[in-house]
Every structure is written in C-alpha cells, then in structure tokens.
Amino acid sequence: MKKPFLQVEQLAKRFPDGSGGALTVFDEVQFALDKGEFVCIIGHSGCGKSTILNVLAGLDEASDGLVLMNNKEVKGPSLERGVVFQNYSLLPWMTTLNNIMFGVRARFPSWTKEQVRDHSARYLKMVGLEHAMQRKPSQLSGGMRQRVSIARAFATQPELLLLDEPFGALDALTRGVIQDELIKIWQDTQQTVFMITHDVDEAILLSDRIFLMSNGPHARIAESVQVNIPRPRTRATIFQDPAYTQVRNYLVDFLVNRSGTAGPQADGRPHQVDPTLQSAPSASRIKPVLV
Numbered sequence: 001m002k003k004p005f006l007q008v009e010q011l012a013k014r015f016p017d018g019s020g021g022a023l024t025v026f027d028e029v030q031f032a033l034d035k036g037e038f039v040c041i042i043g044h045s046g047c048g049k050s051t052i053l054n055v056l057a058g059l060d061e062a063s064d065g066l067v068l069m070n071n072k073e074v075k076g077p078s079l080e081r082g083v084v085f086q087n088y089s090l091l092p093w094m095t096t097l098n099n100i101m102f103g104v105r106a107r108f109p110s111w112t113k114e115q116v117r118d119h120s121a122r123y124l125k126m127v128g129l130e131h132a133m134q135r136k137p138s139q140l141s142g143g144m145r146q147r148v149s150i151a152r153a154f155a156t157q158p159e160l161l162l163l164d165e166p167f168g169a170l171d172a173l174t175r176g177v178i179q180d181e182l183i184k185i186w187q188d189t190q191q192t193v194f195m196i197t198h199d200v201d202e203a204i205l206l207s208d209r210i211f212l213m214s215n216g217p218h219a220r221i222a223e224s225v226q227v228n229i230p231r232p233r234t235r236a237t238i239f240q241d242p243a244y245t246q247v248r249n250y251l252v253d254f255l256v257n258r259s260g261t262a263g264p265q266a267d268g269r270p271h272q273v274d275p276t277l278q279s280a281p282s283a284s285r286i287k288p289v290l291v
C-alpha cells in the first residue's frame with residue numbers, strides 16, 4: 001500500500017506543570033497527509049495546535065510518538081519544511097527582495113545569482129509586491145510583511161508548508177486579499193500545506209480537509225472533515241455553494257457543543273466526516289465564527 005506523504009503516529013506532548021508533575025497537552029495524536037493536500041486544523045485555544053505544528057517543523061520534540069515525512073523520521077528543522085508564523089519573522093536589515101533571496105540561496109546553493117534573483121522576484125510579484133522589492137520591513141505595513149513571509153516560504157519550495165495563524169494579526173480586508181494570493185500560489189505550486197486557523201470561514205475557503213481537535217488536556221484530533229466544494233473557490237462565490245453551509249454548520253456545532261467530549265476512532269485515527277452526506281445541525285445551534 002502507498003505510504004502517505006506525512007505520517008503522524010501516537011504523538012504526545014507533556015510539559016512540566018510547575019508543581020513537580022506533568023501536563024499532557026495532547027496524546028495519541030494520529031493523522032496522515034497526502035502530497036499536495038491543503039489541511040487546516042481548528043480547535044479551542046490551548047489544545048495544542050501550535051505545539052503539533054512545531055513538532056512537524058522539527059522545532060520542538062514530541063514526548064512520545066513520531067513524525068515521518070516521505071517515510072523518514074522528522075528530526076530537527078529542515079529546508080524541506082517551511083514555517084510561517086503570525087508575526088512575520090523577516091530580517092529587518094535586509095530589503096524585501098533580499099529577505100526572499102536569502103532563503104532561496106540557502107535552499108538552492110548551486111543556482112546563479114541571477115537565477116536566485118529572478119525566482120525570488122517572481123514570488124514577490126505573485127503576492128503583489130514587485131513595487132516594494134527594495135524596501136526594508138520597517139517601511140512595510142503588517143499585511144505587506146506577511147505577504148513577504150508567505151512569498152519567502154513558498155519561494156524556497158519546501159515539500160511541506162506549515163502556517164501558524166498566518167493572517168491572525170491582519171484586518172479583514174487585507175486578510176481576504178492574502179487568502180486569495182495563498183490559494184493562487186498553492187494551486188500553482190501544489191505544495192502540501194498544514195495550517196492553523198481560528199477562522200472557520202477561512203478554513204472552508206482554503207482546505208481540502210479540516211482537522212477538528214478536542215479540548216485539552218489529553219487533546220486528540222477527533223475528526224477529519226472533507227470540504228467537498230469545487231475549486232477554484234473564491235470568497236465572493238463560495239457562500240452560494242450549498243455544501244458551504246453544511247460544512248460550516250458542522251464545524252461550529254463541533255466547536256460549540258462537542259469539542260469537550262469528542263474523540264477519534266478506536267485505532268486513534270480521526271473519524272472521516274463528509275457533512276454534505278449528513279443532516280446538518282439545526283440553525284439555532286449555530287453560534288460564533290472565531291474560536
């Protein structure tokens with residue numbers, strides 16, 4: 001049988017609880033990603049989403065379990081995995097273009113200077129920043145900086161892109177524009193993306209599947225929700241698809257009513273759910289959008 005691109009087995013993370021014991025944030029977390037998939041993870045604050053992402057990135061170590069990418073254990077950071085955090089980590093003394101070239105040069109050391117430059121400039125153009133190539137990060141708005149971070153992450157062409165609430169600090173309008181740019185780049189490059197978001201609508205717009213995490217301690221990835229909405233999707237039209245409401249209602253119902261009690265299948269893998277095949281929860285149970 002074909003192995004998945006990314007395999008997460010029996011992952012657990014414990015932190016010292018400050019009184020000599022241990023806090024088990026999550027345990028027995030199991031899931032797999034196929035190559036080229038866009039998967040978002042949603043769950044209440046503190047359930048362990050960022051910790052999982054950091055373990056996938058190789059920036060943190062799990063207490064138990066393992067992560068396999070292309071059948072090889074993830075140990076430490078690698079240029080095969082790109083990470084974008086909420087607070088754009090750009091090098092402040094470099095121009096926008098040099099920030100991207102810095103990553104691209106490290107990833108493709110045999111390329112000529114022209115190749116590195118052209119490639120980097122192409123990605124800056126994709127996020128609409130060709131006019132700001134020579135500006136330093138301090139001369140950019142928050143939204144522009146985050147576009148540079150996203151361009152840099154995609155330009156280095158990692159096999160796996162890990163995005164930790166990349167739009168969390170942006171206003172709604174800017175967020176929408178960058179979401180559209182993210183979809184466009186992802187469709188062009190077919191990289192695999194694992195993204196944390198607190199925004200249900202953003203998750204539906206972007207994802208092939210959405211992982212739903214139960215509340216901690218001992219949080220688990222309880223369900224994997226299929227988003228059967230045809231692509232290309234746009235923010236302006238996605239609401240018209242009947243599947244949109246079904247998926248949205250399902251997610252909100254989980255977050256409001258079930259995240260405290262839900263669990264995965266007996267083998268630890270998330271339940272596979274297609275809300276378009278189920279009767280949706282009643283409208284009166286639909287509450288907030290952000291978790």
Ligand SMILES: Nc1ncnc2c1ncn2[C@@H]1O[C@H](COP(=O)(O)OP(=O)(O)OP(=O)(O)O)[C@@H](O)[C@H]1O
Nearest residue numbers: 015016025043044045046047048049050051052216
């Ligand atoms: N270095 C650490 N030491 C002790 N506890 C930690 C550490 N890092 C995270 N935690 C705890 O682990 C839990 C999960 O944190 P994490 O940031 O992964 O959650 P999250 O789901 O990403 O939250 P949010 O949605 O608010 O960003 C929290 O209870 C947090 O306090």
